[in-house]
Amino acid sequence: MDLALSQVTNISPSIIDRDSQKVKDTILDTSKLSPSDIPNEVEVTRHDSTLAFSLNYFIMEGDNDMVTKTDGNLWELVYSKVTGRIYRVKYKNSSFDSLKSEIKLIRRGLQKNRLKDNLKFGIGLIEEIALYIQRVT
């Protein structure tokens, strides 16, 4: 299943307002992200209880910058160590929390805000899309 960002509720980058505390927790924060770091296409595949996401950007990075992390068969995460962009994620439904806590740990070890924000945005986007898929199926 391919999803344009505008198809998924609350993910249009233009409606985000960083100063509005009410919406901060529920809407993805893109106020600081460079337009280059917002994916233009998200490809979603579902097989039984496993969801796989592939995030495409206008300019993709080379494989040398990618870091792959995995927790056995529970989840797999591919992100860029240069930009913090998430490129691929695969997880079983029950293991999303474990994936999120791993991303929290990764973010804690980073210095640059861009990397932190991109990781946060990436996992937030994936969560929103997963919720959307649950709602419509």
Next chain:
Amino acid sequence: MKKTLPTVILSAILFFLQNLNLENCLNLEEKTLSCFLKEHFYSAKSLYSAIALFLFIIYNWVIGYLEGNKVKNNLNDFLDKFFEDNLERKKENHRLTVFQTKWGFQIFFGYIWHTLSRLGYYRNCKKIKYRTDKTPVPWGKYLVIHSRCGMPNENYKSTIFRLYKDEKKVNSFAEYAYHTGQIESEVLPNIYELNFQNICNLQEVSRTNKKKVDTYMKKSHLRTFDSFRMFGRRTPYIAAIPLFTKKRSMNYPSHIIMYDSISLDFKEIKKEMTALSNYIQIILINS
């Protein structure tokens, strides 16, 4: 096609000159035209290779220049349209500048030429020392203006910012955004109407405005008062949007879109600016 054909022609010429042999012509008593030409080319084949290479480089430089100008013109038209649709054509109030990163050797001669041609102006403004101090070094990296829409200095695009790897050396808002790689915006104290032409350092600023100037410099990441003085206009609303259009250097942006305005906060126009930067990004990627 514009570059492939000349490359093929150059390769063919060099191949021909490299493999030229006069075996069949040496024993002939009456030389044919082809033998005469062969001998002629053989005797000066290094010269002809050098001429072919030189013409090839000149051709590529001209094509590159013309194509670069085409992109700049397209982008200028695009920014003009944006002004018309979203900023009520108020070019005296708002300004949009697209900066691009370049090496010092690419801009060195242009900078010198610009300074010499406007020597009188810089002398009147007492900015000659600043200009000479800021002369680009060929091995340094710089942010230079790619295209600009809005006043002042719409047509004088000589502003450059040196980019250091050390974040502590940041000396402008554009450089700051270059290092963060994120959209940055600030609302600064309103000192738009104050004149700093005859003031040489921060101590000479009147007590009432000193704090404002100090805050302005801190918030816009200016380290020196000279840089502050150099600005054509000191606007209260500024923002920078970095764009990453080169695959191999994703840790630093290749272009930065600067927004500065005397009346409109960036937050109010952020939605349109983000859309604009998306389009500009696509133009730059495909150029």
